[in-house]
Amino acid sequence: MNTTNIDKQNSHLDLSDPEVKAIFELYQDYAEVPYISPERDLEGWLTAASIGSEKLVPKRNMIRYEEDLLPGHLILLWRINFGTFTNTSGYPKYFEYDYGINGAQALDEIQEKGYANELSASDSLPYLNAAQLKAILKQFELTGYSKLKKPELMKLATEHLTDEQLAPHFKIRGYKITPAGEELLLKYPEPVDRHPKKKY
Known part of the structure; x- marks a missing residue:
C-alpha cells in the first residue's frame, strides 16, 4: 500500500x-x-x-x-x-x-x-457593499455618509477607524x-x- x-x-x-x-x-x-x-x-x-x-x-x-x-x-x-x-x-x-x-x-x-x-479588516473593506459599510459607520456614530458611494465610504472608514475597531464588525477577509x-x-x-x- x-x-x-x-x-x-x-x-x-x-x-x-x-x-x-x-x-x-x-x-x-x-x-x-x-x-x-x-x-x-x-x-x-x-x-x-x-x-x-x-x-x-x-x-x-x-x-x-x-x-x-x-x-x-x-x-x-x-x-x-x-x-x-x-x-x-x-x-x-x-x-x-x-x-x-x-x-x-x-x-x-x-x-x-x-x-x-x-x-486585514481595513484591506478587506472592498469585499463589503455600501449598505454594510454604512451600517458599520453608523455603529461608530460617524456622520455625513448617507449619500456617499462605496469608495468614499471606505475612505471615511479607514480615515476614522483603526483596523482593531473594524475587525469585530465583519468576518470576511480577502x-x-x-x-x-x-x-x-x-x-x-x-x-x-x-x-x-x-x-x-
Whole structure:
C-alpha cells in the first residue's frame, strides 16, 4: 500500500477500511495518494472509477516540488491572485478530484510558507457593499455618509477607524499573494498553463 506522505493529507483515513485500501491500490504507483475527503462516498467513487465516469487524479499532480507543495497549491495561489478569493469562498471540486489536495489545508500551508497572506479588516473593506459599510459607520456614530458611494465610504472608514475597531464588525477577509508567491508561479508555470481558464 502506498502510504507516502499519508500524514500530510490523509492521516484521517482508516487504512483497514476495504474501500480505502481499494482507492490506495489505484494510486499504488503514484508519488503519493491524492487527498480523500472524509465526506467522499468511497463506494460510489470506486464504482464510478471502475466504469470510467470518474477519473483518477493525474499522476503529475501528485509530485511535490522542492518547496513541499503540489501543483494544486499553485492553482490556489493563481486563484488568489485574481483578488476575489476570500475566507468565504468555496473550494471547487477540482481541488480534490483533479489536483488531489484539501483546499482549506492548502490555504493554511501557503500562508505558513509565506506565499500568501490574509488581508486585514481595513484591506478587506472592498469585499463589503455600501449598505454594510454604512451600517458599520453608523455603529461608530460617524456622520455625513448617507449619500456617499462605496469608495468614499471606505475612505471615511479607514480615515476614522483603526483596523482593531473594524475587525469585530465583519468576518470576511480577502487574501493577497506575496512576492514570494508570485515568484513561485513564475518558477512553475505548467500547472496554470494546463488549467482550464475562466474569468473569476
